[in-house]
Each structure stands twice: as C-alpha cells, then as structure tokens.
Amino acid sequence: MKPSVNLRTFSIGALAVELFVPDIESVKTWYAEEKSRDPEAPFPFWAKVWPSAIAMAEYLERNSHLIKGKKILELAAGLGLPSLVATKFAEQVCCSDYLAEAVAVVRQSVSHNQIQNIDCAVYNWSNLPYELSADVLLLSDVNYEPEVFDQLIKVCEKFLRQGTRIILTTPGRIMAKDFVSRLDAWCLEKLEIPVNADTTVFLYEMGL
Numbered sequence: 001m002k003p004s005v006n007l008r009t010f011s012i013g014a015l016a017v018e019l020f021v022p023d024i025e026s027v028k029t030w031y032a033e034e035k036s037r038d039p040e041a042p043f044p045f046w047a048k049v050w051p052s053a054i055a056m057a058e059y060l061e062r063n064s065h066l067i068k069g070k071k072i073l074e075l076a077a078g079l080g081l082p083s084l085v086a087t088k089f090a091e092q093v094c095c096s097d098y099l100a101e102a103v104a105v106v107r108q109s110v111s112h113n114q115i116q117n118i119d120c121a122v123y124n125w126s127n128l129p130y131e132l133s134a135d136v137l138l139l140s141d142v143n144y145e146p147e148v149f150d151q152l153i154k155v156c157e158k159f160l161r162q163g164t165r166i167i168l169t170t171p172g173r174i175m176a177k178d179f180v181s182r183l184d185a186w187c188l189e190k191l192e193i194p195v196n197a198d199t200t201v202f203l204y205e206m207g208l
C-alpha cells in the first residue's frame with residue numbers, strides 16, 4: 001500500500017502552485033507496514049512540505065533571475081515544491097530524491113500540472129552519476145543527520161568546482177551549527193527568511 005495523496009495549493013509570491021501531498025494518517029499506516037517488513041526502513045521525512053522548502057520556493061520566485069533560462073537540479077527534493085516553482089523560469093529542471101516513493105509523488109504533481117521542462121529521478125548523493133551537472137543546485141533542509149554532513153560537503157564541493165551556484169535553505173538546528181559554519185568559505189549571501197510568525201529559515205547562496 002502506498003500513502004494516499006491530496007492536492008494542495010501553495011501561494012508562492014504571485015504563483016499558485018498545486019502539489020500532491022500525502023495524507024498524514026495514510027503515511028503513518030504505510031510506514032508502520034514498511035517497518036514491519038524492514039526495521040531499517042527510513043522515516044518518511046519526504047512526505048511533508050517543510051518550512052525550508054517554502055522559503056526556498058519563495059526566494060526563487062522573488063529572485064527568478066538566478067534561475068531564468070538555466071539548468072536546475074534539486075537533490076533530496078522530497079515533494080519538490082522548489083523544483084515546481086523553478087520550472088516557471090528555468091530552461092530545464094531535474095527534481096530528485098533518493099527514495100522512489102517521494103519521486104513517484106512528484107511525478108503525480110508534474111503530470112497534474114502538465115509541466116514539460118522537468119525530469120524526475122532517483123538519485124542518492126552518495127553515488128551521483130559522474131556526468132550530472134547543473135547551473136544551479138537546490139538543497140532544502142538536507143542537513144538533519146550529522147552522519148551525512150561530510151558527504152554533503154563533498155557534494156557541494158563537487159558542484160562548486162563545476163561552476164554551479166548552490167542555494168541551500170535550513171532551519172537553525174543546533175546540531176547543524178558546525179555544518180553551516182563550513183559553508184562560510186563559499187557563501188555569497190546569507191539571509192534569514194521568515195516563513196510564518198513562528199518559523200525563520202536561513203538561506204545560503206554559494207559559489208566560487
């Protein structure tokens with residue numbers, strides 16, 4: 001059984017973006033079944049639109065010149081809200097996650113919106129295709145597991161050496177303090193973006 005999904009509309013600046021989002025009760029049931037089969041099954045963080053994704057999407061809408069006519073890649077995209085916004089301005093978008101379940105839901109959103117300039121792919125940042133490239137790399141709330149921070153830094157270094165601009169959004173988690181401090185050497189701009197009355201997200205725009 002796969003989680004059931006509901007169509008939701010997100011107001012992103014002047015855009016109204018329709019996106020399929022899994023029903024939370026359905027996700028709980030599905031995850032319990034997955035855990036019964038595989039105790040190591042990853043928790044479905046992908047099944048929610050997080051504040052960092054909203055902040056990223058709003059930043060792209062306000063600063064569309066950063067992605068206009070360019071090739072965009074989003075890693076660990078979850079439900080893909082930033083990618084869908086990017087399709088409004090970019091030449092081509094690749095929306096990816098390491099979990100096929102997440103990518104399948106993004107494909108539903110893409111099909112519903114009849115978007116032509118986007119590909120959906122299953123990519124694991126620990127084993128990315130050698131030829132994978134982009135003008136702009138989007139990373140939204142990816143730094144929540146300390147054991148992957150070193151690999152994530154390597155991914156950033158790889159793309160920066162290729163001349164890629166990186167845009168990363170993250171909440172201010174204490175456990176990620178060391179990770180974000182390692183971004184300072186590449187940081188071109190750092191912003192605090194309020195998502196709602198209770199939540200602020202940090203955005204890093206990076207390049208060499």
